[in-house]
Amino acid sequence: MNTRKKNNLYKKKGGSKIELIEQFKDWEKNRHNYAKQWKEKSGGKVIGYFCTYVPEEILYAADVLPVRVLGSHEPQDVTEPHIFAMFCPFCRDCLAQGLKNRYKYLDGLMIAQSCLHIRQAYTSWIKHRPVEFEKFLCMPHKVQSPHSYEFLTEELKTFKKEIEDWTGKKITDSDLKKSIEVYNENRRLMKQLYELRKRDKPPITGEEVMEIVMAMQMTDKAEHNKKLKELIKELEKYNPDREVGSRLMILGSEDDDTVFMNMVENCGATFVIDDHCTGSRYFWNETENGKDPLASIAARYIDRVPCPTKDWEERRRIPHILNLCKEWNVDGVIIMQQKFCDPHELDFVAIEKALKDAGIATLFLEFDVTVPVGQFKIRVEAFLEMIGEEDLF
């Protein structure tokens, strides 16, 4: 399906701005080549990971490249014998990549405890496509408990030792601190980029930001930082000639559907903010510079903007979402979820209500590996018409 329209801000090819955006896209689209080349160049190990609760800083400190496993949005039938059809399409799409041997270069594979759906992709993968190193990291669920910090710190101590045994490299506190700094810089830069989206005329689209965040999850952060700095410098002085239209937020399950983003942004709207693990949830908070780097890393993952699986007893994501809407001056919110994504399904009724109470209109859409762009377009256009109706009269 080739429904994508050119929507980037940089209409003329050859300029440095388009080159920068294209660089991030290239990393994302050619993720496997990137990892293979990195491996060849550095001689280091590459580990695939399934969830953004994986403490990448520890891997990076051991000179291991963490790459997030994402799907390919192609219909497939290889996972049917492995995952029951009532589980989310994203976890099946991820497993399909492994079963189709697209990640053969991985030396290791890991997951941090989050939802059950994606865990199946991990457990099936390690059985049918074994790797040198495998790890289920017991990330606590009750991040609102004061005891979760100590518990996770202990889990990270064990994990660090396992990584040392695997790689043969002793991870010093200094290695961890350097790694934390690289990651924190990446997070700070991303927040700077997001700040630019507050402008009346955001200098970057939601689709482009999604590409940048996805690239962030599969490249060496130091390299990503370098390009990101250059991009921000360019964007700071950039005044787009594109119509902004309605300012939208998108939130929900894992979402790397750039085709959908592109379609919406060609209907007279711009995504100015998100709450996704392929978006702001991934990088929103930094690791504090504490005495014990492992305790600091643990605190960072405990205190981050939570995935719904961990957002209890209090729903702390809701005030965060409302605040994002306010600060980024949002006109409407698209709530999407991967089909069968139980944790999000258990949140969206409450989120919808909170947004309604705040006077913000919502559109709910259920995603699959491929989305029905034509049908969604009609719904999106109707939604945009509804939230823009004041302009009509």
Add this chain to the structure above:
Amino acid sequence: METEIKYPTEKLKCWNKAKEIRLKYYKDYAEAHDNGGLRWAGGAWTFDAIPAGLGDDVYPITSEPYGATIAFDKDLSMKCMEAAEKEGYPRDLCSYMRNYWGSIIIDKYPFGYDDKGEFVPRFQGAKPLGFPKPDFIWQDHICCSHAKWYQVVSDLEGGIPMFTVDNAVGPSNELTDSKIKYVVEQLKDGIKFLEKVTGRDYNDELLYKAIKNHFVSTSRWAETCELNKAIPAPLDEKSIYSLYVLGTLQKAGKQVADFYEKDLLPEVKERVKKGIAAVPNEKFRVMSDTQPPWSFLSIFRYLEKFGCVSIGSLYTFGLIGQWEEKEDGTWGAKTIPDIDFSSRDQALYEYVKYELHKPEWQHFYSCHLKSDMMIRIGKEWKLQGVMLHYNRGCEGLTVGIAENRLALLDAGFPVMAFEGNNADEREFDEARTKAKINAFMETIGAK
């Protein structure tokens, strides 16, 4: 096809007592406030010995058996499901909870009083009561929806004080002191929460008694299931469903511990000694997996036409039962800890250490651990095949089920997979499932 009667059979003598305990449980919950008592809500796996320390007049309602109870009342269940859907809760969420939420929304309890003033189920003529609102929520969280179920309960009731314990600390073969302490510390916080929301002082002696009841219930239930290794099997799975449920209601309750230890276990031992079969024409033995489609338990009776008995499942054995590997390498009931409790900390530590070995908690970390246990049951309970319920109503127990199928096939067990839903009858096709059973019976040689 009727097969030859080979063994004597008789009804369980303790059957009616089991039913009485269950009915009294729902009555006690409904009437708790009449006598100044408290009501609380939580899941079947919650650490229910903890609220027991608030007094002898504190009554729980556990969500999963409550949802199953509604499912059995098809008319009420349909109303509940539709009410939950109307509020915006999707159809693929836990079907027990959709029944539960629906009963809050339409304000109907599946029990009430009949014309004679007797407390009976609604389908036996009771005028239904409204849903009795709990005073607090005491939940655990291992499935990624558990705590979130109760956020919704609280939302629907306009706010209920809620405490949830994260017990997802990894598989039992990787237990460490740190993992146990993480859960213990949460329980200690939970006790403070209970004191605060109820205004009651906590009684450690009641806690100790409840933990001991818990040990007895979970170990004696496993011992009862272990007796089903016998040929003929003294219990069939349809009966097991009515018996294991007591452990899901209140495993730390004295009435449940006593029933398992003093009524059920001796009777099942006696049945084995006398060769009394659950299915008198037993010739073939299978097991199932996950919750059954509660409105269609008749499929288990259908098996009997072929001389086939379902002896249980990892689900019925290990949802409540606690097991361990014995010296001869076989699976048997977990030994009850021989400990006197002298402090709250010590009691909680022993309670958590014991409970984290629950077999049905292990597959949340790896489906392969579950496959190993299922293959063990297949061998030790001498099975000819396995029926796997691909249950659309419960993501927690179907996680990894497709890998379990592959592993069982690799181990040489014929597998029949059938799709359905534990508590939403709209998603179960009885005729098609029976047709599958016909074919499966042919596969294992029973037809």
